[in-house]
Amino acid sequence: MTAPAPLHTAAPGTGLRARARRGRLGIVALALLCGLVAILVIGSRPGDYVPLSTENSTPSGARAVAQILRGHGVEVRQVDALARAAVREPDATTVVVANAALLTGGQVRSLVEYPGDVVLLGESGAALVPLGIDATEEAILVPRTVTAACEDPDAVAAGTARVDLIGLVADGTAATLCFPQGDGVSAFARVEQGGRTVTAIASSSLVTNAQLDSAGHAALAVRSLGRHADVVWYVADGFDPSLLTWAGSGSGEVPTEVEATPDFLPPGTGSAFYAIALAVAVAALWRARRFGALVSEPLPVVVRASEATRGRARLYRRARATGRSAASLRAAAALRMGRRLGVSRTDGRDALIRAVSRAADRPEADVDRLLYGPPPHDDAALLTLISELDALESEVHRP
Amino acid sequence: MHITGWTVALAALGVIPAALTESRTTAWAWIIGVGVLALLDVWLAAPTSWVGVRRGTPGSVRLTQSTHATLLVANVGRRRVRGVVRDAWQPSAGATGERHAFALRPGESETFRTSLLPTRRGDRLAGPVTVRTVGPLRLAGRQRSFEAPARLRVLPEFASRRHLPSRLVRLREIDGRTAVRLKGAGSEFDSLREYVVGDDVRAIDWRGTARRGEVVVRTYRPERDRRVVIALDSARLSAARVGEAPRLDASIEAALLLAALASHAGDRVQATAFDRTEQARAASSGSQMVAALADALATVEPSLLEPDWPALVRLVESRVSQRSLVVLLTTVDTSAMDSGLIEAVVALQRKHQVLVGSVEDPELGEMMAGRTDADAIYDAGAASRAMLEREAVATRLRQLGAEVVLALPDDLAPAVCDRYLALKAAGRL
Structure with a gap:
């Protein structure tokens, strides 16, 4: 009896540890890559490119003015929903609303009811008149640097300002308009109303990072925005329908947390779905681990034997080779009939015609025309x- | 390393604490906990090097027949090993049920069977064996693949063997075992024996009678010990597919049936497969011939080369010195005119009898009969042209004295054998 073949085993030691030792360079590279990605992720806070946002450091942002205000001891707080403003002391807080034109009617009403100071930046649209500024907006085509030309102390302190983008045209006399251009379009409006001040800086470039250092912009911005120790900054985006909240609004309580989009699902659903997503990731790991590699196998080429003939048929078709096709089919039919009737190919044309005409009981001229006649000129003739040739052949092959 | 479905189930249970605490941190903590448990389980799992395997395969199997390979799994470690092993095979080995779960105490072994149903002729190789061991928590384990070479030889199907009994009956008729032994074509002088009543008087050998002083008759027997050389063309044209299989497979069927028949008839058969060089060779006598030929031809694959016909002629000349029947299983088409086939037949026919067998394509017949529209007529025209060219080559070969058999793939083997029997009956071997 022959000794059984030795057992095959996995060579010990070439497991994960050995592979780690062998692939040390790869692991170091992977660690470096992870570190780099982490640094990039942590180092780059998500960029804020919303115009007039206090976090936006691009030319259209308002980060510079917010920092100047903070430097003067004013606390600037930007909120992403109007309801999050939660103003505790309306008397000591300025609510700054950029792009008030995007506010809903309810939001404008809540601003009207709000007892503290309000500053509107940029395009305000339909929010102007309810807030007491009886003016309409008009586009400014040619920017110009103009003087205050009004009584307002802030405007007078600023001196000059460059008026750009949007201006205001007075419809009444309630509001004070400053920095008028030649055609009466002003950049700044202010109205004292029921113990509060509503200011509209229509030409929003006055407070942007790009223009803040020119003319008297900084002075105007700091004086009109920094009247109180607190500034709540809100950039309207049209997606937030929540109302301004302050101590005394609604039920009289200052809401601590307001759900911007109310959730109708039971509490914990979100985190449950999160856990399910993690479990799905684990399931992916489970399924992704292959039970051994695929086994490769050299496969033979697959070429159909009829490829060449099919290619020739396509050439015939493209060239509309009716004559050549007919000649082939006639020759093939003649060969088959000759075999059937015992006429060899060497016997010649006449012998075949005679034999076929006898077998099919047809005139010789007819057979001659079918087998050796002129080539057809088009598909129809072919x-x-x-079909005539097939009929003849079936007559010959009739038992 | 691998994880099991239990790990996923455990991870999914994390939904409950996450929903109750309404916190994503809980979900993360749960997942990390599951991960730590899985890692612990991997650490506790038996090393894969504790598992030894030994493969066993049947020597050979005929195509379309199922068989099984065995895989012995042994625990050569110090502790109990639980896991799964995968017995991987090449796809056309048709392996099913290749995963086997095992739980073995130290020193124990178990043998598993993987059933194989090969779909292609030739040598099918086994892939690596993959071993997974599972830790005590059943959450995760270790995984390794390693080579354990094995080979399964898949012999040609030899579907044409169903034609063998009817051909053997015909052989016996020629043979004379069922008919009166008479001198004639296909028989040769056997011996002289004493005349008994009932013998044909025409068989009396007068010269022998005069010499021996008693009436003796000549007895005859069919020709035996003729040489048959089967040459399979495994070159370019044999790779083309006719129906589902390459032309070469039909040639192999024909070679096997002819070898079976000829060895029953007492002829000496040898076979060769060639393209530019000899790919396979089988020469044997008696009943082992078919088995040897099937084994030799199992691994022959068509090569994309032009056949070297002069080399084949030299090969045949060096193998046989007597007059033989040379069966060329090749492709007769218009390329034979310049590939050297004609010249080879001329050279071989000088001394031997040549039989050329070629596979016809049933698709060409369908194309030739197509009459549905003008495009089909063009197809029919092209197919007719190809047929005429083939007929021209066949006619040329017949003029040279060779026998030509053109047949559909399934009919080639019986047609070649019928022609062999006809030649034998006519005494032309």
């Missing part, structure tokens, strides 16, 4: 010829 089809007719071949």
Whole structure:
């Protein structure tokens, strides 16, 4: 009896540890890559590119003015929903609303009801008149640097300002308009109303990072925005329908947390879905681990034997080779009939015609025309010829 | 390393604490906990090097027949090993049920069977064996693949063997075992024996009678010990597919049936497969011939080369010195005119009898009969042209004295054998 073949085993030691030792360079590279990605992720806070946002450091942002205000001891707080403003002391807080034109009617009403100071930046649209500024907006085509030309102390302190983008045209006399251009379009409006001040800086470039250092912009911005120790900054985006909240609004309580979009699902659903997503990731790991590699196998080429003939048929078709096709089919039919009737190919044309005409009981001229006649000129003639030829052949092959 | 479905189930249970605490941190903590448990389980799992395997395969199997390979799994470690092993095979080995779960105490072994149903002729190789061991918590384990070479030889199907009994009956008729032994074509002088009543008087050998002083008759027997050389063309044209299989497979069927028949008839058969060089060779006598030929031809694959016909002629000349029947299983088409086939037949026919067998394509027949529209007529025209060219080559070969058999793939083997029997009956071997 022969000794059984030795057992095959996995060579010990070439497991994960050995592979780690061998692939040390790869692991170091992977660690470096992870570190780099982490640094990039942590180092780059998500960029804020919303115009007039206090976090936006691009030319259209308002980060510079917010920092100047903070430097003067004013606390600037930007909120992403109007309801999050939660103003505790309306008397000591300025609510700054950029792009008030995007506010809903309810939001404008809540601003009207709000007892503290309000500053509107940029395009305000339909929010102007309810807030007491009886003016309409008009586009400014040619920017110009103009003087205050009004009584307002802030405007007078600023001196000059460059008026750009949007201006205001007075419809009444309630509001004070400053920095008028030649045609009466002003950049700044202010109205004292029921113990509060509503200011509109229509030409929003006055407070942007790009223009803040020119003319008297900084002075105007700091004086009109920094009247109180607190500034709540809100950039309207049209997606937030919540109302301004302050101590005394609604039920009289200052809401601590307001759900911007109310959730109708039971509490914990979100985190449950999160856990399910993690479990799905684990399931992916489970399924992704292959039970051994695929086994490769050299496969033979697959070429159909009829490829060459099919190619020739396509050439015939493209060239509309009716004559050549008919000649082939006639020759093939003649060969088959000759075999059937015992006429060899060497016997010649006449012998075959005679034999076929006898077998099919047809005139010799007819057989001659079908087998050796002129080539057909088009597809129709070809089809007719071949059907006649088939009929002849079936007569010959009739038992 | 691998994880099991239990790990996923455990991870999914994390939904409950996450929903109750309404916190994503809980979900993360749960997942990390599951991960730590899985890692612990991997650490506790038996090393894969504790598992030894030994493969066993049947020597050979005929195509379309199912068989099984065995895989012995042994625990050569110090502790109990639980896991799964995968017995991987090449796809056309048709392996099913290749995963086997095992739980073995130290020193124990178990043998598993993987059933194989090969779909292609030739040598099918086994892939690596993959071993997974599972830790005590059943959450995760270790995984390794390693080579354990094995080979399964898949012999040609030899579907044409169903034609063998009817051909053997015909052989016996020629043979004379069922008919009166008479001198004639296909028989040769056997011996002289004493005349008994009932013998044909025409068989009396007068010269022998005069010499021996008693009436003796000549007895005859069919020709035996003729040489048959089967040459399979495994070159370019044999790779083309006719129906589902390459032309070469039909040639192999024909070679096997002819070898079976000829060895029953007492002829000496040898076979060769060649393209530019000899790919396979089988020469044996008696009943082992078919088995040897099937084994030799199992691994022959068509090569994309032009056949070297002069080399084949030299090969045949060096193998046989007597007059033989040379069966060329090749492709007769218009390329034979310049590939050297004609010249080879001329050279071989000088001394031997040549039989050329070629596979016809049933698709060409369908194309030739197509009459549905003008495009089909063009197809029919092209197919007719190809047929005429083939007929021209066949006619040329017949003029040279060779026998030509053109047949559909399934009919080639019986047609070649019928022609062999006809030649034998006519005494032309």
